[in-house]
Amino acid sequence: MKLAGILAAALLLGALPYLTHSNYVIGIAVSACVFTTAAAALNLVYGFAGLLSFAQLGFWGIGGYAAALTVMTFGGSFWQGLLWAGLIDAAAALAIGYPALATNRHAFVIVTLAFALLVTLVARDWVGLTRGPLGIPGLPGPTLFGVEFKTTPRFYWIAYGYALLALAMLWLVCTSRIGRTLVAIKQNEPLVRAQGIAPRPYKLAAFVIGAAITGIGGGIYAFHLKIIDPLFLDFYYMQTFLIIVIIGGAGSFWGVVLAGIVMSTLPEVLRFSEDFRMIIYRAVLLAAMLAMPNGAGGWLAQRRLARVRAELP
C-alpha cells in the first residue's frame, strides 16, 4: 500500500514534462527535487544523528562553485563537475567533521556555522578563483552521449534522477540499523558506548554522506540557475532545508520528503496573492508548527504510539 503510493508518486513526478509544457511549473519541480534531497541529507545529519549542521550551506555553495568552475575554468564536463562537487564536499566534511565531532554538540553547531560563513567569504573575496561578486554567468546546459539537457524540461530529468538516486541511498542508510544507531547516539551517547558501539565513525559517516549529497545538489541547482555568484550562499537556502526538516519531522524519512515537496511548491501556489503570499506562507508555517510541534513525522509517530498503548492488555 505504502510502496504502491510511493511508486505512483515517483512515476507521476517523473512524467511531469509530459503533463505540462510550462517551464515555470517544471522549474519549480527542479527546485523541489533539489531542495527535498538536500533537506533529506540534512535530516540524516540533524534528524537522525542529532547534529545541527549549518555547514550544509557551505557544502551547497562549494558544490555549486565546484561544478561551475570545473566547466567554466577547467574545461571539464558538467558530470565531472558533479563528481568534483561530491568529492570536494566529502573531503571537506571529513576535514571539519573529524575534529568538530570530538567537541560537544554546541561547539559543533558553532564550528559548522563558522565554516558556512568562511565559504561565503571565499566566494565573495577570492576574486581570482570565483570572480567575486560578479559571479560566473552563462553556465551551459549539460550534454550526455550527444543528448542535450538545455531546456528546462530536459534539465528536469537530471534533477529528478539525482533526487531518486540520492533519496534511495539515504533511505537505505536511514532505515537500516545504521539509521537506528544514529538515533540511538542522538538519544543516549554513553549507553551506545556501553553497548560496544563507537559513536564517532557513525556521526562522521552521516556528516560526509550528507555533505556529498548536498554538494551534488548545489552543482545541479547552479546549472539550473545558469549562473553562480555569492548569493548562492544566501542563508535562504539553509533556512529552506531546515524548515523542510522541521516541518517534516526531524528523524522521519518520509515526513521530510513529503514536507520537501509541499514546502518547495507552497510559496509558488500562493502566488495568486502576490502581496500577501509570504505572509500566508509564514502563517502556514506557524500553524503547522503549533499543530505538530514535532513535525509531520512526529505527529504520525505519536498516533502510532497511542494506538499501541490502547491495545496493551
Place this chain on the structure above:
Amino acid sequence: MTALLEVLDLHKSFAGVRALGGVSFDVEAGSITGLIGPNGSGKSTTIDCISGFQAADGGRVRLAGADITSCAPQAIARAGLIRTFQTVLLYERLSVRDNLAIAAQQFDDAIWLDELLRTARYRRAVAVADERTRQLLDLVGLSRYAEVDAGMLSYGEKKLVALAAALMSQPKLVILDEPVAGVNPARIREVEAILRRLNGAGQTLVIIEHNVEFVTNLCHRVVVLDQGRKLAEGTPAEIHGDPRVLEAYLGMTPEMAAAEAKGAA
C-alpha cells in the same frame, strides 16, 4: 586458574580528592559478586574505572586475562564486559524491542555494507537478534511492551529493560549498578529470581546494591568498600559478622548491633 575479572590496586582522584586509594578484588567465572559500601565509598567510581567511563590514575584491570585498563568503553564492551547504570539509561524514544536489538548489533558479523544492501548475513543477524530479544523479554516478563517506547515504562520496568539489554550480547560479565534501588518490593523478589536463573545458566554477575538483604541472598562473595578502600571481602555470612563493616555501614559497634538484634527479638 585466573579469575574472569581481576581488579588490581585501582587509584583515582578527582581534583585532588581521593576517590579510590587502591582497590583490588577478583571475580570468579560463574559467580555472583556483590560490591557494597556506604554512599561515597567509591563503588560507582570503581565500576566507572573498570568499564572505561573513567580513566584510572593507577592500577590494572584484566578481563579473562586480557588487559583492558584505560581502554575505551566501547572496546571494553566488545571484549565482553557489559554494565548498566545507576540512573537507568535507555533510548527513551525508541521501542523496547529496538532498545534490545541495538545492544546486540555490534556483536554479529554483519558489516555496514551488509546493512546497506540487506544481505543474507544482515538478515540472519537480525533474525538472531529478534529471537534473543523475544527470549529476554520473556525472561523479564515484558513481552507485551515490545513495541512501546521505553520512556513510557515505569521505573522498575525500565530497570528490567536495561537488564535485558545488558544480556543481549551474551557478555562474559555483567555489572549491574543498583538493579533494585527504587524498585517496589514485590518486584525485587522477581529480579532476584531472574538473576539467580541467569547465574544458574552460567552468567557471571557483579552487583552494586544498597539493599543488603538482596545482596546477602544472592551473592557468593561480597566486597565492601569504604572511603575508596576495600574494607572487607568474603562470603555474605563472613561480611555480616565483620565489626568493621557494621561500623562503616551503620555507624554501629558490634555491641550496639548485638543489643539492637536482642531488642528486635
